Amino acid sequence: MPGAAPAPPVDIFDRCSDPRMADYKAADELGLNPFYREMGSEIGPTITYDGREAVMLGSNNYLGLTTDPRVKKAAVEAVERYGTGVTGSRLLNGTLPLHSELEEFLADWVGLPSALVFTTGYTANLGLISTLVQAGDAVFCDSAAHASLVDGARLAEGDLRAFRHNRPNSLNRGLRTWRANPANGGVLVAVDGIYSMEGDWAPLAEIRALCDQYEARLLVDEAHALGVVGPEGAGTAAATGVRPDLVMGTFSKSLASCGGFIAGPPEVITYLRLFCRPILFTASNVPASLGAALAAAKIARAEDWRREAVVSLAARLRKGLTELGYDAGGDSHSSIVPVHGTDVLSTGLLWRALLDRGVYTNCSLPPAVPKPMLRTSVMATHSDAQIDRALGAFAEIAEQGVVDAARERFVGSLELELDTSPG
Ligand SMILES: Cc1ncc(COP(=O)(O)O)c(C=O)c1O
Structure with missing residues (x-):
């Protein structure tokens, strides 16, 4: 009796059909992919992103020296x-x-x-x-x-x-x-x-x-x-x-x-x-x-004024976020202000809503971090007005329930797809 046909040898490229690739593609199609975004200008307190100005809260340029x-x-x-x-x-x-x-x-x-x-x-x-x-x-x-x-x-x-x-x-x-x-x-x-x-x-x-x-x-x-x-x-x-x-x-x-x-x-x-x-x-x-x-x-x-400015601007941002009901952690005396999310979708939607309102942040997702979050950071060269402008965007999103509404729409459309999928 002829033996079973030998399994084909593994193609090393098959390793790239990781299920996470499908998630990445889906996020991209929904306009929710926060990665590999192209910056249209130098990384200053504000940047040009997609032809529009945005307050830059997503860099490590803490002292603002890249433009000095x-x-x-x-x-x-x-x-x-x-x-x-x-x-x-x-x-x-x-x-x-x-x-x-x-x-x-x-x-x-x-x-x-x-x-x-x-x-x-x-x-x-x-x-x-x-x-x-x-x-x-x-x-x-x-x-x-x-x-x-x-x-x-x-x-x-x-x-x-x-x-x-x-x-x-x-x-x-x-x-x-x-x-x-x-x-x-x-x-x-x-x-x-x-x-x-x-x-x-x-x-x-x-x-x-x-x-x-x-x-x-x-x-x-x-x-x-x-x-x-x-x-x-x-x-x-x-x-x-x-x-x-x-x-x-x-x-x-x-x-x-x-x-x-x-x-x-x-x-x-x-x-x-x-x-x-x-x-x-x-x-x-x-x-x-x-x-x-x-x-x-x-x-x-x-230039001591730069570190004094950066820590005080970070404290201003953290205080404002906390007052708006965001979970921005305790005061860390650093330039970094985390904004903790509840789940990956809500965090991605918050990232997108901020971007739509002219605020650039970094979206950090597991496994890079234990729980989804936006990582924000300030520069010594930000002005109080720029931090307040960013806070204004966070405020609008919170007051209008933008993330929850978008979440319902997304979940609804996913359910719709499931309901109409061939059984
Ligand atoms: C704590 C820490 N160490 C090391 C590095 C690596 O530094 P570089 O970006 O210069 O490769 C980074 C950068 O992300 C970092 O955050």
Whole structure:
């Protein structure tokens, strides 16, 4: 008897017929796709979106420096002096005097001896963790830590252990268990200084104390804190008087550019320079990004009014949203103001209703966040009037029940489709 025909071999492209792709397509067709939207202008306090002006509450340009003439001039001068690209890695032909100047400036700013500039913040975290945490070691990440910290830990040969978000007790339990086995290796604890979605701070003093108790090294990702909090904008560690072993920072937020860095002891930085694959095997920063980042870092460190403005504008936005009945979290003393949604559809509808009223926000959905939310953030260069204009849109949506009405229409039309579908 002939055997059953062999199953056809799996086509790797079949992996792309994920059911989430259908959701994405449906959202697109309903005009509810918040992703890959094209900006029609530079990212300032307002942007041009779809030919219309919108208040920009969906960026990481916290100090408003992407449009600063001094930062732009520095970028142009870097291009004129060094060209548009370096066409090679840091190791071979991609290191410029701008790298050295930036590394010295950044190390001094965050109060650590040395620094190393990477092409992005993502590769800085990926490179640091995957190079440092070797077989037998472990990295303990806060469960809300940025994807670049988690991905670095996944790439590392050592273990990835998560502890509950901002729960030192959970970290304590993990570290105690790890150290109970004397055969276990070294430990890195990795946290965000300010968490990117909620804007909440890590309890750094308690985490530092646990690192000391269990002889673990502490990495603080200051991506959302640098320039925004602490003396001279040096970040959450400086603000709380905690000394981390390693600091990560990015140029892609307050520093108005693209790139990232790790600061730490010279022996770690030298080791990374020689053995970190995400620095050895990728092209170095384009000169314009370095020129802009250096100029922005100098301005960010010197101009206190920017961090004062950003925190006070965020407080104004949060207070206004709370008064309107939105769940905007507690005061976090950061530039980030979350607007928690009830479910994915309502959150998408709120995002769309705001956009229709000239307010651009970021829609964040699971699995990127535990629950759907709009992530809003302010810039030092927003005016009170612009924040109030955004609040006016939130008010109109709440008062007119725009989201609930749209929700009913959508659910109704989906039911209609179900009712008329062939049985
Ligand atoms: C907390 C945190 N760390 C690291 C990164 C990565 O930085 P970059 O955008 O420079 O790659 C980000 C950016 O989204 C971030 O939010």
